[in-house]
Amino acid sequence: MAAMAAALRGLGGRFRWRTPAVAGGVRGAAQGAVAGQRDYDLLVIGGGSGGLACAKEAAQLGRKVAVVDYVEPSPRGTRWGLGGTCVNVGCIPKKLMHQAALLGDLIRDAPHYGWEVAQPVPHDWRKMAEAVQNHVKSLNWGHRVQLHDRKVKYFNVKAGFVDEHTVRGVAKGGKEILLSADHIVIATGGRPRYPAHIEGALEYGITSDDIFWLKESPGKTLVVGASYVALECAGFLTGIGLDTTVMMRSIPLRGFDQQMSSLVTEHMASHGTRFLRGCTPSQVRRLPDGQLQVTWEDRTTGKEGTGTFDTVLWAVGRVPDTRSLNLEKAGVDTSPSTQKILVDSREATSVPHIYAIGDVVEGRPELTPTAVMAGRLLAQRLFGGSSDLMDYDKVPTTVFTPLEYGCVGLSEEEAVAHHGQERVEVYHAHYKPLEFTVPGRDASQCYVKMVCLREPPQLVLGLHFLGPNAGEVTQGFALGIKCGASYVQVMQTVGIHPTCSEEVVKLRISKRSGLDPTVTGC
Numbered sequence: 001m002a003a004m005a006a007a008l009r010g011l012g013g014r015f016r017w018r019t020p021a022v023a024g025g026v027r028g029a030a031q032g033a034v035a036g037q038r039d040y041d042l043l044v045i046g047g048g049s050g051g052l053a054c055a056k057e058a059a060q061l062g063r064k065v066a067v068v069d070y071v072e073p074s075p076r077g078t079r080w081g082l083g084g085t086c087v088n089v090g091c092i093p094k095k096l097m098h099q100a101a102l103l104g105d106l107i108r109d110a111p112h113y114g115w116e117v118a119q120p121v122p123h124d125w126r127k128m129a130e131a132v133q134n135h136v137k138s139l140n141w142g143h144r145v146q147l148h149d150r151k152v153k154y155f156n157v158k159a160g161f162v163d164e165h166t167v168r169g170v171a172k173g174g175k176e177i178l179l180s181a182d183h184i185v186i187a188t189g190g191r192p193r194y195p196a197h198i199e200g201a202l203e204y205g206i207t208s209d210d211i212f213w214l215k216e217s218p219g220k221t222l223v224v225g226a227s228y229v230a231l232e233c234a235g236f237l238t239g240i241g242l243d244t245t246v247m248m249r250s251i252p253l254r255g256f257d258q259q260m261s262s263l264v265t266e267h268m269a270s271h272g273t274r275f276l277r278g279c280t281p282s283q284v285r286r287l288p289d290g291q292l293q294v295t296w297e298d299r300t301t302g303k304e305g306t307g308t309f310d311t312v313l314w315a316v317g318r319v320p321d322t323r324s325l326n327l328e329k330a331g332v333d334t335s336p337s338t339q340k341i342l343v344d345s346r347e348a349t350s351v352p353h354i355y356a357i358g359d360v361v362e363g364r365p366e367l368t369p370t371a372v373m374a375g376r377l378l379a380q381r382l383f384g385g386s387s388d389l390m391d392y393d394k395v396p397t398t399v400f401t402p403l404e405y406g407c408v409g410l411s412e413e414e415a416v417a418h419h420g421q422e423r424v425e426v427y428h429a430h431y432k433p434l435e436f437t438v439p440g441r442d443a444s445q446c447y448v449k450m451v452c453l454r455e456p457p458q459l460v461l462g463l464h465f466l467g468p469n470a471g472e473v474t475q476g477f478a479l480g481i482k483c484g485a486s487y488v489q490v491m492q493t494v495g496i497h498p499t500c501s502e503e504v505v506k507l508r509i510s511k512r513s514g515l516d517p518t519v520t521g522c
Helices: 002-012 023-031 049-060 084-089 091-113 125-149 228-239 258-270 368-383 412-419 470-482 487-491 501-506
Strands: 016-018 040-045 065-068 153-155 158-163 166-170 176-186 190-192 221-224 244-248 274-277 279-286 292-298 304-309 311-314 318-320 354-356 397-399 405-409 424-430 447-453 460-466
Touching: 040 049, 040 368, 049 065, 049 084, 049 125, 049 176, 049 368, 065 176, 084 091, 084 125, 091 125, 091 228, 125 153, 176 368, 221 228, 221 304, 228 244, 228 258, 228 397, 244 279, 258 274, 258 405, 258 447, 258 460, 292 311, 397 470, 405 470, 412 424, 412 447, 412 460, 447 487, 447 501, 460 470, 470 487, 470 501, 487 501
Parallel strands: 040 065, 040 176, 065 153, 176 354, 221 244, 221 311, 244 274
Antiparallel strands: 016 176, 158 166, 166 176, 190 318, 279 292, 292 304, 397 405, 405 460, 424 447, 447 460
């Protein structure tokens, strides 16, 4: 333990070790952390995308900064390194496994393009998982190096507030450390929710915290939930050849445009993913042969159903990771319903010098890029003389289902709710990607629509794109929409031919017209 303390001292600069037995000493030290005598200008709790961005930016502005990060193992014992959800159990491994599934489709297309590839081509989960996990570990190390290069002190300890300027960190071995700062940023993110009311859910199920770190194939899998996490995981599992079922209580992709969401699930169903709609699980139990028997209720008919699976993946939402922070000791207010932290437009909590960014905050998009930008802007306001606030309007995103869904701005439902049916015009088209033609792929769900105000110049309220490379398409148009582009301006934009992106600048058919929106290629 002395060696561990010495190592942390080298990384952490000025701090105080305490053992749990000397609680009085801890309190005395906390009370002594007055302005001008505090350890850091900025202390960031949480080493995810937003927290790291904020810490690095503050350090580049010449401030003394520390990051405290600790990953509580999942109920299945999965643990990971620095970088947060996105790097370890979210965007990065998800996109890589999505890519693995897309490659499977391309291999099946290959013979049509003259490549002599023996079919079927088997997939090796172990090899894929090892490659993905090795890349993630390299990112963990890269973040450590970047913090060191910027002279940001990193502590791998579990943090909890002592008072509004002081945090107690508990190391893995149980020793305690006190850290004080003029400004504190909470960026602890969230963790998957377990449906604890379902018998066997915790004992036998896994979540997105585990799926990317499995060394062996999950086999036949039941994914419970209809969120983007659920559909993305089900999509790549089906894509690499696994028997996959999605159990949905109600609608898919709540909060997204529902016409687009329906097309997403239609495509998945037509490509092998099974859906149990309107069903809720009631029990999971392990059978003698090791398989999991799941019992559910069909909410429409009231009948009970059962099925056996190798893996049950819960994707039923996320909860803020604030349980161990002792927010009440610092006076930080949270939402009674969600337990997320309440902030103002400056990301400030109910305590003026304590801030919160990212998924842990009430009402913020649970997206890596928004947390990163919010963190950088916060550091610039605190230490760089900036007054720029984070703008959470018109944030683009993409759901990486087998047929990707990218969107920016309002859904059709939101536009109608905000402006009224008569003031909204929707231009739309079905299209067939050129790449789909030679192998004869079905393009029934490839679709794009632009939601606009009806009165000239028809301001674009939202863009929704379903098709290959949706993220790349949406990112480009997001800039124009963010800058207030009109339908007229988009139609005056010359497309790049032949691409899927050009379908956006060719939208001529209004839903109101009732004309066939199918686009023919050239």
